[in-house]
Amino acid sequence: MSTQPLLILGCGGFGRELAAWIAARDMPYAVEGFLDDEKPHAAGVLGPIRDHLPGEVHYLTAFGQGRARHQIRLQLEARGARFATLVSPDTMTATPLAGAANSIFLGACSISSSVALGEDLLIQGFAVVGHDVTIGTGVTISSHAFIGGHARLEPFCTIHPHAVVLPHVVVGEGAVVGAGTVVIKNVPPGATVFGVPAKVIVPGGE
Incomplete structure (x- = not known):
């Protein structure tokens, strides 16, 4: 199966769990890393969400709270991001x-x-x-x-x-x-x- 590059927004427990599921199962995405405002220098994190300029990848939020998922999507969509x-x-x-x-x-x-x-x-x-x-x-x-x-x-x-x-x-x-x-x-x-x-x-x- 061909895969598309994916950045996960949020590198907490759920974000890393999500990356593990994608790697373990037959899904059409390849996780390139994380974006996180609270842990911009953690392992696998490419930088903060707030300063990110979207590229030719797909995005997916990994937050337990639905309002946070919604707000982050709207912020990045306004900059041209595509969500998976x-x-x-x-x-x-x-x-x-x-x-x-x-x-x-x-x-x-x-x-x-x-x-x-x-x-x-x-x-x-x-x-x-x-x-x-x-x-x-x-x-x-x-x-x-x-x-x-x-x-x-x-x-x-x-x-x-x-x-x-x-x-x-x-x-x-x-x-x-x-x-x-x-x-x-x-x-x-x-x-x-x-x-x-x-x-x-x-x-x-x-």
Whole structure:
């Protein structure tokens, strides 16, 4: 398989994990290095993000927070950067993923049919997304989470491992769903919910 050069934005644990996955699996990218504002002189880091002038490579953000992924993409796109979509070979999908710029779909996640995808997404291994789900920009869905059909995840919300969002439920912008939580009704924007069934433990307010 021919590969395209890739720079990873962020050289923390997730960035280096991402580079290791790309090297270990049959993916169409070759990591040339990292850019990082906090560690511009660390091993493998080619310099800071803030001063970078994009070249003939693709880029991918490696930040856990969806807002950070989104903001960095906008900054570099304004300078002419092109962003990759990384899809693990064992991803199962009935929805085209290529249009979800700066998004990462990791091992054995499952995306059903007619799913509306934003950009700057992180869908981790073994997460399951049902049919007709809407996933807003900057959403993070962690390992083994389940999103039921016709649910809507508003921008920048985070679904932690093993959480379940039932069909037709709306998770508001910037909300956080705790690990193992079962969400049976809409979650307010900015709220944090936890438990079975989900209860608000931090009110919204965004």
